[in-house]
Amino acid sequence: MPSIPDSGPRMYEYLPSGCPDPERASKNIASFLSENPAYEEAVQEHREPISLLFSHSQFLANYAVQNPEILFRSLRAVDAPLSADRFRSALRDLLATCHTPDEGMKAVRTFKKRHLLTIALRDVAKREDPQEVMLDLSNLADAILSESLRFIEDRMIQRYGASENNAVVIIGLGKLGAQELNFSSDVDIVFVYRNEGEPTGVQPHQGVTRTRRWMRCMWPN
Numbered sequence: 210m211p212s213i214p215d216s217g218p219r220m221y222e223y224l225p226s227g228c229p230d231p232e233r234a235s236k237n238i239a240s241f242l243s244e245n246p247a248y249e250e251a252v253q254e255h256r257e258p259i260s261l262l263f264s265h266s267q268f269l270a271n272y273a274v275q276n277p278e279i280l281f282r283s284l285r286a287v288d289a290p291l292s293a294d295r296f297r298s299a300l301r302d303l304l305a306t307c308h309t310p311d312e313g314m315k316a317v318r319t320f321k322k323r324h325l326l327t328i329a330l331r332d333v334a335k336r337e338d339p340q341e342v343m344l345d346l347s348n349l350a351d352a353i354l355s356e357s358l359r360f361i362e363d364r365m366i367q368r369y370g371a372s373e374n375n376a377v378v379i380i381g382l383g384k385l386g387a388q389e390l391n392f393s394s395d396v397d398i399v400f401v402y403r404n405e406g407e408p409t410g411v412q413p414h415q416g417v418t419r420t421r422r423w424m425r426c427m428w429p430n
Contacts, residue, residue, distance in 0.1 A: 225257045228264040237263035237270040245277045255284050261333035262326075266392070269329055272322055283327040287336060291345050296324070296352030304360045313360050317353055324349050329392070347388040350396055354379050377402045 224231045238260065242249055252259055259280070263270040273280040300320055307313040328349070332342045358379055382397040384390050 224260045224264075228260055230264045231260075233267065233270075234260045234264035237267070237274070241270075241274050241277070244274050248277050248281070251281055255281070258284060258287070258330055258334045262330055265333055266329060269322075269326055272326065279323055279326065283323065283330055286327060287330050287334060291324075291328070291348070293348035293351055296349055297356055300352050300356040301359070304356060307360070310361070310364055313357070313364075317357055321349070321353060325392070343384075343389045343391060346390040346392065346394070347385060350385055350390055351381070354381070354396075354398065 224234055228234050238252065238256075241259075241263070242252060259273075262273070300317070303316050303320060304313055307316050325346075328342060328345045331337050331345070337345070358377065362377065378401045380386070380399045380401060382399060384394045385396050385398070390396070
C-alpha cells in the first residue's frame with residue numbers, strides 16, 4: 210500500500226472518493242501524524258474511515274489528534290453492538306468510581322466524546338443507516354441523562370439528606386423524545402418533581418435547581 214504523503218496536493222490522491230472535504234481531511238491527517246508519528250502504519254491501515262471522519266467533523270478530528278488510542282479503540286469496536294442498556298451499564302460502572310461532582314462531570318464528558326467518535330465512525334463507514342445512527346445518538350443521550358441524574362441524586366442525598374415521596378423525573382422533548390437526535394441536535398429536557406417531602410437542609414425546588422445546573426455541565430456542547 211503506498212504511503213500517504215504528509216501534505217500537499219498529492220495527498221488528495223490517497224483519500225477516498227467520497228470525502229466531502231478532502232482539503233480538511235488531508236490537513237487533519239497531517240496534523241494527526243505530526244502529533245502522533247508512531248501511528249503512521251495504523252493510519253495507513255484505516256485511512257478510509259479516518260479520512261472520512263476527519264473530513265466530516267473538525268471537533269472529532271481534534272479529539273482524535275489529542276486521543277489517538279481512543280480513535281483506534283473505536284475503530285476496532287466499530288462493529289460492536291450498541292444499545293441503551295449497554296450505554297447505561299458502562300456509564301454506571303464508570304460513575305461508580307467517581308466521588309465528587311467534578312469527577313463525575315469529567316467522566317461523563319469523556320464517555321460522551323468516546324462514544325460520539327464510535328457512532329460517527331459507524332456513520333461515515335456506512336455500517337448503519339441514518340435511522341440507526343439517530344437511535345444510537347438518542348440512546349447515548351438517554352444513558353447520560355439517566356445515569357447523571359442517578360449520580361447527582363446520590364450526591365444530593367449524601368449532602369442534604371433524603372426526601373420522602375419526592376422523585377425527580379427528566380422528560381426528553383423534541384428530537385430526543387422522538388429518538389431522532391443527530392450530531393448537531395440540542396438536547397431539550399424538562400424536569401418534573403413533586404413539591405412535597407423536604408429533605409434535610411434543602412427545599413425540593415432548590416434540589417432541582419442544583420440538579421439542572423450540574424446536568425448542564427454534564428451534557429456539555
